[in-house]
Each structure stands twice: as structure tokens, then as C-alpha cells.
Amino acid sequence: xxxxxxxxxxxxxxxxxxxxxxxxxxxxxxxxxxxxxxxxxxxxxxxxxxxxxxxxxxxxxxxxxxxxxxxxxxxxxxxxxxxxxxxxxxxxxxxxxxxxxxxxxxxxxxxxxxxxxxxxxxxxxxxxxxxxxxxxxxxxxxxxxxxxxxxxxxxxxxxxxxxxxxxxxxxxxxxxxxxxxxxxxxxxxxxxxxxxxxxxxxxxxxxxxxxxxxxxxxxxxxxxxxxxxxxxxxxxxxxxxxxxxxxxxxxxxxxxxxxxxxxxxxxxxxxxxxxxxxxxxxxxxxxxxxxxxxxxxxxxxxxxxxxxxxxxxxxxxxxxxxxxxxxxxxxxxxxxxxxxxxxxxxxxxxxxxxxxxxxxxxxxxxxxxxxxxxxxxxxxxxxxxxxxxxxxxxxxxxxxxxxxxxxxxxxxxxxxxxxxxxxxxxxxxxxxxxxxxxxxxxxxxxxxxx
Numbered sequence: 001x002x003x004x005x006x007x008x009x010x011x012x013x014x015x016x017x018x019x020x021x022x023x024x025x026x027x028x029x030x031x032x033x034x035x036x037x038x039x040x041x042x043x044x045x046x047x048x049x050x051x052x053x054x055x056x057x058x059x060x061x062x063x064x065x066x067x068x069x070x071x072x073x074x075x076x077x078x079x080x081x082x083x084x085x086x087x088x089x090x091x092x093x094x095x096x097x098x099x100x101x102x103x104x105x106x107x108x109x110x111x112x113x114x115x116x117x118x119x120x121x122x123x124x125x126x127x128x129x130x131x132x133x134x135x136x137x138x139x140x141x142x143x144x145x146x147x148x149x150x151x152x153x154x155x156x157x158x159x160x161x162x163x164x165x166x167x168x169x170x171x172x173x174x175x176x177x178x179x180x181x182x183x184x185x186x187x188x189x190x191x192x193x194x195x196x197x198x199x200x201x202x203x204x205x206x207x208x209x210x211x212x213x214x215x216x217x218x219x220x221x222x223x224x225x226x227x228x229x230x231x232x233x234x235x236x237x238x239x240x241x242x243x244x245x246x247x248x249x250x251x252x253x254x255x256x257x258x259x260x261x262x263x264x265x266x267x268x269x270x271x272x273x274x275x276x277x278x279x280x281x282x283x284x285x286x287x288x289x290x291x292x293x294x295x296x297x298x299x300x301x302x303x304x305x306x307x308x309x310x311x312x313x314x315x316x317x318x319x320x321x322x323x324x325x326x327x328x329x330x331x332x333x334x335x336x337x338x339x340x341x342x343x344x345x346x347x348x349x350x351x352x353x354x355x356x357x358x359x360x361x362x363x364x365x366x367x368x369x370x371x372x373x374x375x376x377x378x379x380x381x382x383x384x385x386x387x388x389x390x391x392x393x394x395x396x397x398x399x400x401x402x403x404x405x406x407x408x409x410x411x412x413x414x415x416x417x418x419x420x421x422x423x424x425x426x427x428x429x430x431x432x433x434x435x436x437x438x439x440x441x442x443x444x445x446x447x448x449x450x
Contacts, residue, residue: 243258346391
């Protein structure tokens with residue numbers, strides 16, 4: 001019997017640009033495994049639509065592995081118990097896996113796994129994903145290093161993946177079996193091929209206007225890749241190199257769009273890198289003083305914010321879009337910022353309630369990005385400068401800047417479809433639509449004094 005290596009897939013559901021899989025396949029037989037960890041599946045911030053998308057991505061990963069002669073092994077339970085047992089069953093020499101810093105629970109689980117494996121004289125080798133560093137660095141240094149990482153050659157897919165015939169796999173479970181029920185959101189198709197098509201479609205159809213329309217949610221100008229990047233269905237490096245190879249047709253608009261998209265990809269990796277060294281943001285503010293001072297909580301206001309009944313049309317449109325679609329296409333960074341800032345900075349509600357709601361509904365929900373952004377928008381990432389610069393005006397100014405024709409608002413708040421764009425910042429009394437939940441200037445003044 002030759003070498004056997006167990007490859008533990010987590011948020012890296014692909015065969016391309018996957019160093020652990022590539023190296024394991026070069027050594028000999030591979031046991032590619034994904035473990036359904038109920039502690040994560042039933043986490044309060046886990047959303048049903050996101051799990052449904054993950055299941056389809058796992059199906060397509062299995063299809064890709066079968067094209068190479070292999071298959072995906074599925075197991076359920078605590079990875080600290082499941083993986084050592086699988087190593088014994090398959091007589092593997094050890095485990096290869098990428099590191100992952102999304103959850104504090106996951107870090108503790110991985111540390112426990114290290115200890116259990118060491119006690120049983122089993123081996124594990126951790127690989128760093130591209131642009132994930134083992135040391136803290138200033139952002140300027142990180143930016144330079146990120147570009148260096150993106151310029152490295154992609155790791156090719158294995159020529160063949162040989163999986164021992166005796167390796168048992170559970171069946172791919174249903175969403176219900178994992179403790180979730182469909183919530184009505186349209187779930188995108190999973191798989192690397194779909195992700196690649198989305199990127200090519202963006203380059204062919206959207207690149208000439210991406211830079212200019214990125215702030216307009218109604219334009220739906222985003223790539224749609226965020227759920228795929230969240231689960232590692234396509235690597236960021238593949239995205240960057242594909243963009244860099246694309247023909248810009250000598251068009252300055254396209255060139256700026258390419259540059260902007262690469263910057264957004266770096267932005268996402270940068271938040272993950274910071275979160276790795278600031279894990280407390282999963283559970284609390286960066287500085288304790290903000291939580292010690294306390295937050296207001298009005299259940300009726302929180303519910304109005306969740307359901308899109310605040311009386312501020314741009315906020316309500318974002319709320320309804322999130323609940324209906326999972327937000328990965330229309331709820332762009334600008335509308336997310338306005339929506340989140342409204343809860344924490346104007347209603348004064350603890351930002352963690354907002355992060356919880358987002359993560360339950362976002363199909364592209366990624367804890368490092370989501371929590372760090374919520375903390376930034378609520379102003380709790382800096383304990384010296386409390387100027388509250390992230391309080392956005394949710395009235396006509398927001399409409400003029402983000403939805404000048406009113407298309408986004410009118411789609412999600414049809415009660416106001418008869419109004420002109422100039423009326424959507426502060427609409428007149430309208431049957432079926434609530435009056436403003438509070439006075440904007442009073443809310444802003446109250447928050448700025450805190």
C-alpha cells in the first residue's frame with residue numbers, strides 16, 4: 001500500500017489552485033473529506049440559504065473529483081473525533097488542510113484536533129491560503145505582499161485523484177437533515193464552472209460600467225462571485241489573474257473597473273487577515289469601553305429595521321432586499337453601509353444584533369468581513385477618534401447618491417412607486433407605508449453626543 005493522505009476540505013471547495021489537494025495527489029492516494037460540523041451548522045448566525053448553496057457546491061466538488069477518478073467523502077460529527085477515526089480507517093499517513101480563521105469555535109476545534117492527533121502520534125500539516133499570513137503586518141505592507149501572492153502561479157488541479165475504494169462516505173444530506181428549512185431565497189447554482197462563467201460574463205458585459213455604477217444597487221453591477229469566494233469555490237488568485245489577462249480593449253473605463261474589482265478582492269482578504277488577529281470582533285466590540293457604556297435596545301424598532309418598516313425608503317429597500325434575495329447581487333457595499341449604520345448609529349442598537357441579522361440572511365455571509373464591517377460602521381474600532389463619521393444621511397442625500405432614479409427603492413418598496421425620485425428621501429404620507437420611525441436630525445444629534 002502506497003502513501004495515503006487525508007485532505008480536509010472546509011471553505012475551499014474546489015480542485016483548482018488547491019495546494020493541499022495537489023500535494024496529496026502527488027504523494028499517492030487521497031481521502032478528500034468534508035465534515036458536517038453541527039456546531040457550525042446550528043450556529044445562531046448560520047443562514048439556511050447559505051447552507052443550501054454550500055450543499056450544491058459540495059455536490060459539484062464531488063463531480064469535479066469524480067472527473068479525476070476520485071470522489072468526495074462525507075462524514076458528520078465533531079471533526080476532532082471524526083478525522084482521527086478516518087485516519088485509522090483508511091490507514092492514512094496524516095491530514096492536509098488549509099487554515100481557517102472565520103470562527104473562534106473553529107480555531108479552538110483545530111487546536112483540540114492538533115492535540116488529539118499529537119497524542120495519538122498522527123500528523124497534520126496546515127497550509128496557508130494565498131494572502132493569509134501567519135504574522136501581523138501593517139496594511140501598506142500587507143497590500144504589497146497581497147499583490148506578490150496573487151502573482152504566484154496557480155496550483156494546477158491534480159491529473160488524477162485516487163481514493164481508496166474502502167473509504168466509506170455518507171450520502172449528501174438534505175437541507176432539512178442539517179436542521180434548516182428553505183426560507184424562500186433563490187439560491188445560486190454552486191460549482192467552480194458556474195463561478196468562472198460569472199466572472200467571464202462580468203468581463204464581457206459589466207466591466208465598462210462597473211467602476212461608475214458600483215454605488216448603485218439597482219444596477220446589479222457586481223460580479224455575483226461573493227458566495228463562491230466565501231466557500232472557496234474559486235480562488236481569489238484565479239479571479240485576479242483572470243482579470244489581469246482580460247482584454248481591456250484600450251478602454252479607460254474598463255481599465256478602471258478592472259483595477260477597482262481587484263481592489264475589492266484585496267479588501268476582502270484584508271479584512272480576513274485583520275480578523276485573524278482581532279478574533280474578539282466575533283463576539284464584542286474591539287474596545288470594551290463601547291460595550292461597557294451600554295447600548296439601547298428597542299425591540300419594536302429593531303423589528304421595524306429588520307422588516308423594512310422604518311419609514312426611511314433607502315433603509316427599508318435594503319432590508320427587504322436582504323430578506324428576499326440574500327443580498328449578494330443587489331445589496332452592494334454602499335446600501336449595506338447605509339442600512340447597518342442606521343441601526344447602530346441612529347437607532348443606537350448594539351451592532352451585534354445587526355451582524356446577527358445579516359449573517360442569518362446573507363448568502364455571501366462571511367464572519368470576518370461582516371463583523372469587521374459592522375464594527376467599523378458603528379464606530380467601535382477606534383477608541384480615540386469618536387467623531388462618528390460613519391453616520392450616513394438616510395434621506396434624500398442617500399437617494400441622490402445611491403439610487404438617483406429610485407429604481408432600487410421602487411422595486412423593494414412598491415408602496416412608493418408613484419413618487420418621483422426627488423420625493424423618495426422624505427416621502428409624503430402614503431397609505432400602506434409607515435411614517436419615519438424617528439426624526440433623523442434628533443437621532444444623529446443624540447448619537448454624536450455619546
